[in-house]
Amino acid sequence: MPIKIDGALPARRALEAENIFVMTSERAMHQDIRPLEIAIVNLMPAKIDTEIQLLRLMANSPIQVNIDLLHTESYTSRHSSPAHLERFYTTFSRVEKKRYDGMIITGAPVETLPFTEVDYWDELAAIMEHSKKNVYSTLHICWGAFAGLWYHYGIDKLLLSHKLTGVFEHRRMDDHSPLFRGFDDCFPLPHSRYTGIDEAALKRIPRLEILARSKEAGSAVIQAQTGRQIFITGHFEYDADTLAKEYQRDTEKGLDVPTPAHYFPQDNPNAFPISTWRAHAHLFFSNWLNYSVYQATPYDLGSLKPMFEEEQQ
Template identity: 45%
Template sequence: MPIRIPEQLPAQGVLLGENIFTMDSARASHQDIRPLEVGILNLMPNKIETEIQLLRLLSNTPLQINVDLIRIDDQAPKHTPQSHMDAFYHDFSAVADKKYDGLIVTGAPLAFLDYEDVKYWDTMKTILEWAQRHVQSTMYLCWAAHAAMYHFYGIQRKLREDKLSGVFEHRVLDPYNEILRGFDPVFYAPHSRYGHIESEQYNSVAGLQVIAESDKAGAYIVASEDKRMVFVTGHPEYDPETLNDEYARDLNAGQQPAIPENYYPGDDPSQPPVVRWRSHGSLLFTNWLNYCLYQTTPFDLSQLSEKAQPKR
């Protein structure tokens, strides 16, 4: 949220120089406030677990947020009751005429499929294009980040031989970027993926910038200059046990997964994981809601402008 300070206060110039949003009394008296409208396109098989993780992060602000859960097709998910989907999810066609302050597109366990082989890829492309016209800022998580880069810019991910799994050290590259407001210069975040796009590939796209990255995990947060597209290649929403559950699942399936890095004390899976990413995960979502949605979206969503078309 912005701070309201007296006009001409010396601190105002310092704060503006650090790209911190301040508001004088005249502007504050004319502010209109309404609930934010946020859609979640949930592509994960365990819908309920992902809902809880994301809603927990979205709830950590004083802003009122109306959330629509969106499904990409009518196929019964493996790990979620059909009754849950019917009760709480909107078909995309039911919200296609609506405009949103924000949209979150989750990851999906589709690492080894070419995008064109994904059964809902045509619908996915439709939604990606729809978001350019109907959403102020879209956050793409993990697989969705790579899928959006491929659709909009033709950049193809590479697949790692081994899964990148663990909690990795990251560094802030643009300390004055609002999305990273309050971040420590070095912070931690979980990753769980095979796909990889080099930082240089993101930065080669006009209007995109890698703003946080890891020596081991690569680009983590990438944002467009207007902050209407935010790509997050990891999983800031993960619960403390999520990587452990994935590791146990793969073991039970007869695979030989690597132990998630920097996660168990002494790399011993019998020990409870060390949790050191949740504060920055919460801060990332709070900053996105504030600086990419609340401060930028028109009060009347019908006045939302179309995003500049990405250029390949």
């Protein structure tokens, strides 16, 4: 949350130069507060696990957050109870006239397929198109990040020679990004994917800013439109044992997957892993809700400006 100070205080200029949000007394007098409206497009098979992970990270906000859970209409999940979806979820066709302060598009286990061959691609493309005019800030996670980068910017994914799995060290590339306020210079982040980013194509688009990168995992946090689009190739939301469960699942299927790197104690798959990223995960989501959503979204969502309005003019 911002600190409230006299607008004439000399410290104001120094703090603003460091990209620290301060609110003048004059603005505070006219501030209105309402609940944030957030949509979660949950594409993961284990929907309840993903719900818990994401809601846990957003529950530490001092602002009330209203959540709409969305599932796809064009594809029926085989791993989710129809009764659960009917009771707790809605679909895009039911909310397409609604505007949101924020949206989260999760990962999905379809990354080796071409985007247009994914059963629900047309529906997801419609959601992403809708987000440009009707969502203030959209957070894309893992496959959702690759899908968003391809749909919005034409950056294709690259198939890796083996699964990238583990907890990798990342370095902040922007010391003043509000998303990393309170972060250490280096931080751990889990990854679990078979694809990577076309880094050369990424760097050719000046509107895309790489905020965090790993020597082993590549570009991990990318921002566009001054925080209105954020792409994360990893999983801040993962529980301590999520990679372990995925590793066990893959090996039981007979898949040739590497042991998750920098994850199990002494690299022993029989040892219970310890989370080293939980604090940064909570901080990242708190920063996203505060700086990319709450501090920036208009009070009246009806006055929301299209994301690419400046480019269209």
